[in-house]
Amino acid sequence: MPNRYPLLGKIDNPEDLKKLKEEDLVPVCSELRDFIIDSVSCNPGHFGASLGVVELTVALHYVFNTPYDRLVWDVGHQAYAHKILTGRKSVFHTNRKYKGISGFPNRKESPFDSFGVGHSSTSISAALGMAIAAQKKGEQRQVIAVIGDGSLTGGMAFEGLNNAGANNANILVILNDNNMAIDPNVGALKEYLLDITTSKTYNKFKTDVWNALGKFENLGPKARRLVQKLEGSVKSALLHRSNLFESLNLRYFGPVDGHDVEYLVKILNDLKDIPGPKLLHCITTKGKGYKPAEENQTAFHAPGLFDRETGKQIVVKHEKPLPPKYQDVFGETLLELAIMNPKIYGITPAMPSGCSMNILMDKLPERAFDVGIAEQHAVTFAAGMAAEGDIPFCNIYSSFSQRAYDQIIHDVALQNLPVVMCLDRAGIVGEDGATHHGVFDMAFLRPIPNITIVSPLNEVELRNMMFTAQLDNQGPWVIRYPRGRGELTDWKKPFRALAKGKGQLVREGRDLAILCIGPIGNEAIKAANELSLIDIEVAIYDMRFLKPLDEELLEEVRLRFQKIITLEDGALAGGFGSAVLEYFCSKANMPQVVRLGIPDKFIEHGSPTELYRECGIDKEGIKATAFKLVNENIRVK
Structure with a gap:
């Protein structure tokens, strides 16, 4: 490492970084960027966002006294450079791997990770809480929130800004403005920031004010307030609108070049001495320093394996x-249905390529809406359309839907x-880990009246569930499906309406029954096929509907079998297995039931195969449970 990274090789923590001269920071940034490119090209992860904040990360750790000074990252896929500089360089090759380091800041992993993240728009609220706590204790610590990659489009970010402006806590918000989330940013805020960054007159005035500001800061509070008022008024006149951030009572500085590390060091040192809430607007390029990532920012958000050269x-x-x-089956099916039914619209909170709604956007752009990182708004926006007779398909990652409960x-x-x-992304999602696993949706949605909840065994069922949902028109539907690929290559079958609340027998058996919901049922089918080789015959029932449950089918199973396994890729507490037990408990002769699913703990990162095995819901785990149940007496779990 010292030969390839002569400076970075000597840095194990921010104290080592601070020993360098300021002129050494430019080559450090170059080495750090190369280290990220080398690492992520062969160990896939989030890429473009971290390349875009290399200089900012180096400047922050150079200027501030982390971890005493708190550094809060938004989302967290910006934080690879942060992890490398804070003691995890030697283990960075384990990033997102099973039992390795997390792909996101994690309080359990390092004291430098002051707040755990994974979902967007949380940094300002968390940082404000830390700043208020420090203020109450009389601690003179700095608290910095780095928000970007589209996170400012989330409503929670504005709630945090609004509250920060109403307090005098010492908080610095850094807006990493790269005009991107996973896909290009959308909405009025994007246009507002573009106005600021492209106004030559405003930017010249900003520079003059910045150069003069230090002289006025020493003249006392009255002079400072006068300068601030004058500064805000002239900014508003030049931009032909009031400054959004200063309207919320945050001192606004910028925009500045987020890739000029020496200038960033100067600015951050100046801002340390300015009390109260303030915002520094940095202009960066997602994927900076790696041409393919700069030219194709969406693809290089998380590119998978790629050739470094x-x-x-x-x-x-x-x-x-x-x-x-599965996401592509959804996207292509939605387009088919939208062509068939003019009332159908698509809505996504900033995930058009992630959920494949870009397929509809490309062909029928007037029928699809990207509303920004705003899950709450997405759901109520969809409700408003439905109230007027339209049929909105609102696609949200399962773990993000928690925010719109x-x-x-x-x-x-x-x-x-x-x-x-x-x-989308229901169940175990893999390397993104605990913040992204979509394992709670069945448990938290099941108690809600009026909702139909379904999960397909395969791609054909997903198509038919989407087709049936737009025909039903009697209330809300939830269709949950996993990340990754399904089972069928020949999946574009003619649509068929499903009987509401009805499951199906997919494999006969005599010794026990497995009741499953969703694609995890394919693991049960594989297990049953192998168990038959040792003369254990397992019946497989694909329930399809979590709500309403097929009680006729459950009664048939209860009368035929005394030993039953329920299988789900969701939380056991309150999920599908619990629903089955509730039904059986109401009957006189209750069978033995073993529930397989996600245990009552947060599952960390790893490949889906590794995590299925850990939870006992892979083929081998199902076989072991079935063998034991057939050959021993097991209490109800």
């Missing part, structure tokens, strides 16, 4: 055609509006 993504060749990703209850279910909520 050419930037070409490495695609593993397979002898047989692969099944499609009140809207699902109050704005959709209570009014029984026909919103179709498609929860």
